[in-house]
Amino acid sequence: MSCLIECNDMWKRYCVGDVEVNALRGLTLRIQQGEFVAVRGASGSGKSTLLSILGCLDQPSRGQYRLDGIDVGQLSVDQLADIRNRQIGFVFQNFNLIPRTSALENAQLPLFYRGLSLSEQRAKAAAALKRVGLAGREHHFPAQLSGGQQQRVAIARALITAPRLLLADEPTGNLDTESSREIMSILEGLNREGITIILVTHEADIAAYAHRDIFLKDGQLLTDRVTRQAPGTVEV
Amino acid sequence: MPAFVWMTVLTALRVLRRNRLRAGLTMLGMVIGVGAVIAMVGIGEGAKRAVQAQIATIGTNVIIIWPGATTVSGVRMGQGGAVTLTVADALDLKKKIPLLAETGWARREVMQIVNGNRNWNGPINGISPSYLTIRDWSFSSGGPFTQADLDSAARVALLGQTIVDNLFDEGEQPVGAVIRIKNVPFRVIGVLAPKGQSAQGSDQDDVIFIPFTTGERKVFGTSFLGSIGAMFASTDRAEDLPEAVDSIREVLRARHRLQREQNDDFTVKTQIDIGKVQEGTSQTLTMMLFSIASVSLLVGGIGIMNILLVSVTERTREIGVRMAVGAKRGHVLMQFLIEAMTLSLLGGILGIVLGIIGAKLTTVVAGWPTIISLEVIGVAFVFSLAVGLFFGLYPANKASRLNPIEALRYE
Numbered sequence: 001m002s003c004l005i006e007c008n009d010m011w012k013r014y015c016v017g018d019v020e021v022n023a024l025r026g027l028t029l030r031i032q033q034g035e036f037v038a039v040r041g042a043s044g045s046g047k048s049t050l051l052s053i054l055g056c057l058d059q060p061s062r063g064q065y066r067l068d069g070i071d072v073g074q075l076s077v078d079q080l081a082d083i084r085n086r087q088i089g090f091v092f093q094n095f096n097l098i099p100r101t102s103a104l105e106n107a108q109l110p111l112f113y114r115g116l117s118l119s120e121q122r123a124k125a126a127a128a129l130k131r132v133g134l135a136g137r138e139h140h141f142p143a144q145l146s147g148g149q150q151q152r153v154a155i156a157r158a159l160i161t162a163p164r165l166l167l168a169d170e171p172t173g174n175l176d177t178e179s180s181r182e183i184m185s186i187l188e189g190l191n192r193e194g195i196t197i198i199l200v201t202h203e204a205d206i207a208a209y210a211h212r213d214i215f216l217k218d219g220q221l222l223t224d225r226v227t228r229q230a231p232g233t234v235e236v
Numbered sequence: 237m238p239a240f241v242w243m244t245v246l247t248a249l250r251v252l253r254r255n256r257l258r259a260g261l262t263m264l265g266m267v268i269g270v271g272a273v274i275a276m277v278g279i280g281e282g283a284k285r286a287v288q289a290q291i292a293t294i295g296t297n298v299i300i301i302w303p304g305a306t307t308v309s310g311v312r313m314g315q316g317g318a319v320t321l322t323v324a325d326a327l328d329l330k331k332k333i334p335l336l337a338e339t340g341w342a343r344r345e346v347m348q349i350v351n352g353n354r355n356w357n358g359p360i361n362g363i364s365p366s367y368l369t370i371r372d373w374s375f376s377s378g379g380p381f382t383q384a385d386l387d388s389a390a391r392v393a394l395l396g397q398t399i400v401d402n403l404f405d406e407g408e409q410p411v412g413a414v415i416r417i418k419n420v421p422f423r424v425i426g427v428l429a430p431k432g433q434s435a436q437g438s439d440q441d442d443v444i445f446i447p448f449t450t451g452e453r454k455v456f457g458t459s460f461l462g463s464i465g466a467m468f469a470s471t472d473r474a475e476d477l478p479e480a481v482d483s484i485r486e487v488l489r490a491r492h493r494l495q496r497e498q499n500d501d502f503t504v505k506t507q508i509d510i511g512k513v514q515e516g517t518s519q520t521l522t523m524m525l526f527s528i529a530s531v532s533l534l535v536g537g538i539g540i541m542n543i544l545l546v547s548v549t550e551r552t553r554e555i556g557v558r559m560a561v562g563a564k565r566g567h568v569l570m571q572f573l574i575e576a577m578t579l580s581l582l583g584g585i586l587g588i589v590l591g592i593i594g595a596k597l598t599t600v601v602a603g604w605p606t607i608i609s610l611e612v613i614g615v616a617f618v619f620s621l622a623v624g625l626f627f628g629l630y631p632a633n634k635a636s637r638l639n640p641i642e643a644l645r646y647e
Contacts, residue, residue: 057560057640078564085562096557096644100254110561118239157561 004196005031005054010063012049023049025219036191038207039200041216047200054198055088055167056080085110089158093170095150097142103129104138107156128156132186148179155186168199172206184209248575262543266583267590269532270616274591276525277612279598282605287514293431294507295372297474299481301467304501320501323462325491333483335476336469340367343465345456350416351403358399360417360444362451370470378411378426381447389449393422396443397430420454477506537627540579544572544631555635556643569636576628577621584620588613
């Protein structure tokens, strides 16, 4: 099993007004292909910053981030966009669906930017929606769907490009227990199929779905323990 | 890429439909601007065409020569004040300049014409028969007088339609009737086909033609035999006109024994010169239309830019999501540019339709001729697109440069 994510002494510095904030302070982390990792920590511990960098939405100020062997810090804005499009799927706490746009069109959005033909986009989006149990809801608008259903559309959107890495930022934060369980079981299923999942969460019971539990404090790794042996992964 | 453009246009249309009122108000500037331009250009073109038609009534490749101003004892006599052109000049020009197809001459005076118990004051023109050929006069009944009539100073007359309308009852046949000019009886031998207004706005059909010699000897009275009011000439080809004008000046200067330092004692103008004056007027009009168009398109464009900036702010999160799933800067840029161009183009198309309706209404209500050319519509179309492109660039660029993380967190 190859090393999908490799962070070496990663720093991230922000300027908020005149104050400099170090969101990450020399973080070193390796994640193998196929892992299911929960990232926890208090607010301001650097969880979101880490996720942004891992998701190629941002680049480290210092240190190195290699995704599948590629040094992301060297890439241009458009190359980053291409990596996000091909390798990474995002699931957000507030779903981030495009309003007044059907579930199908929301799901097909990544393929739209890949330049596939319209019919191909539609077919794949329909298949992805079916996979998250939303067959028959293709033409509903986000406002006509429950929170759990909206998050499933978001997962379908993340899945549609067959990414190697799925990043979930508190995916159950806005959901009730029942919906949370549904979403987490979908994520578990995806992980079983070999997709690497990194999950940012506050909640211990959600983190328990993962096989590895990382705890951040002040932009540094506090604890990193394997809670469950993932199928087919080798312990670091 | 075509799938991308197509879907982006669909997205743009959906966004516009969602904010129908806002989109409508935004487009209004474009609609009014383009509509006004289309209507006004239509009216302007119609007027221009009408003027061109009027200038064509002068004849074909016509050169007009007037006697020039002279100074008598320090008193300047004004245009036509001098008796410097004569029949002999005209005949000599014809002989010496092979380029000239015809030369003719005329002398004009307003006098009373009487038919039975009706009378009318109209311009009596003593002319050479060639004058009718040069000026392209045709006949609605009867026919022209001949060289023999000129030679014998025959008392025959040709009447314009306005004269006929004022001197004869409806249905009465003028040809063969006898009218009196200054108590001299004239037999009407022809009625001229109407020409309508001249380029200067005068009624060209308010006219009577009699042989030049008859006028000179029996009607006008004259101190110098053979002095004429204006000379006319024509060439076969329009491109010969400038050379013909030069030759005419040369011959006339020689005949009038003018020294090098002396000015011409005559004025030569061609039909093209007269057309140019009118063209100058319509060019001024065109420039005015163009400036109005620029201002209204500018205002419309600023409206579009304004609403697009609002839209970019409102949809910051959406832009963030699009970037997160792999939209490149170019994609975001294109999306907002296409939205801007969709807005401006829709406005432009509505404006074109409105403009055509406006022009047609003007024709119906005011009776002005209007001409809507395909070119104008094409230009309006292209300009609408260009306005969208130009004014969409700033908001679109702003959207494409958003930081995806900040955009995603935007509340």
